[in-house]
Amino acid sequence: MSEHKPSMKSKELSVDLRDRIVSKHKSGEGYRKISAALKVPMSTVASIICKWKKFETTRTLPRAGRPSKLSDQGRKALVREVTKNPMVTLSELQRSSLERGEPSRRTTISAAIHQSGLYGKVARRKPLLSKRHMAARLEFAKRHLKDSQTMRKKILCSDETKIEIFGVNARRHVWRNPVTAHHQANTIPTVKHRGGSIMLWGCFSAAGTGRLVRIKGKMTAAIYRDILDENLLQSALDLRLGRPFIFQQDNDPKHTAKISKEWLQDNSVNVLEWPSQSPDLNPIEHLWGDLKMAVHRRFPSNLMELERCYKEEWAKLAKDRCAKLVASYSKRLEAVIAAKGASTKY
Known part of the structure; x- marks a missing residue:
């Protein structure tokens, strides 16, 4: 049955399909009938209609504020910085990221560095070698x-x-x-x-x-x-x-x-x-x-x-x-x- 189909996010549907869902809803068809006719999960049908009622559109709305995801260039810059200076602090990385116009949240920066296989660890004490x-x-x-x-x-x-x-x-x-x-x-x-x-x-x-x-x-x-x-x-x-x-x-x-x-x-x-x-x-x-x-x-x-x-x-x-x-x-x-x-x- 359609209600047991895998969940599908509304942004994965084409604009045309979203419009057809709303059109059928306007003509008085129920969620179950729309789901069966268009082969879309009932939860997705309900989500799209709810969004249409609230915003009067089925289009994807722009996100508020700066996207949280770092650009590839921003991530590479962070990795270069910690590779060059392993003892650089998270506060210093935040400042340099902000200067480049990139996201500067500590969790975002840490996650980006972790993706490169680098993690914050306590520095081991070793003899000074000339x-x-x-x-x-x-x-x-x-x-x-x-x-x-x-x-x-x-x-x-x-x-x-x-x-x-x-x-x-x-x-x-x-x-x-x-x-x-x-x-x-x-x-x-x-x-x-x-x-x-x-x-x-x-x-x-x-x-x-x-x-x-x-x-x-x-x-x-x-x-x-x-x-x-x-x-x-x-x-x-x-x-x-x-x-x-x-x-x-x-x-x-x-x-x-x-x-x-x-x-x-x-x-x-x-x-x-x-x-x-x-x-x-x-x-x-x-x-x-x-x-x-x-x-x-x-x-x-x-x-x-x-x-x-x-x-x-x-x-x-x-x-x-x-x-x-x-x-x-x-x-x-x-x-x-x-x-x-x-x-x-x-």
Whole structure:
């Protein structure tokens, strides 16, 4: 039956057909009869007759004001602007769109940019890289890309990190109904002044995690040398790396200080020459992330609890996770080469 036909907008009908609908209505024919005779849905017949009664015309009326749709030129101009300057604000885009005589509503501009596959995201923090840094990173990546898997399994990666009692401020979602928002199970505890923090030194290889040490007081070259003396060789022994193994550290001044270098030389430790500003090449950064998330899921309320938590969670970190992180080394180097030494996603 005609009333079950797909809906058809009045603007899709020809002017002649709209006039015929109105003519039949004037002659006294009902909506159902008109619908059947002209093969037009009854809802469309009713819409056209209603419009004729209100405006005394079946023609398409002009829209009031400026059309909301951006022109192709306007859309391209916006995309060029955000491509040239990714940190341009929406207010600045509104002004430039208005100056071109284009629609300047924020939603219109955002939608146009989204159509090009660009979205507003929080900018990630990355080390500042000079041309010298990028050249060194590129040279390092090309030189080590073809290192054997056996060699990579001999690398002992190390780093320092700070872990805070309430250092993870990311929003977390809970399943709850509207009236239990303040129940303890549905809230994240907070403390004033963030509750304190602990500095750690740790190391790992493809075989698993090595020693994890709390750094008490300000880190100095002398303290770093003592950490190496008490933990580095024992970690290599525990992980069965054999001798010689390859030690990775970044270029922090405490690591490259004379007393640190002398200890490494005296103990015949092969040090991997490391390009500056390259945390994306060190897989331990992802291991630190795993540790911090595991610790903060337990919500330690003081430094004593924090220390117990990080020790327990470090011991739980899976060996296969360590192996996978070391195995990702090739992809990290390939990403640096593809970026011509610039920052990567890692």
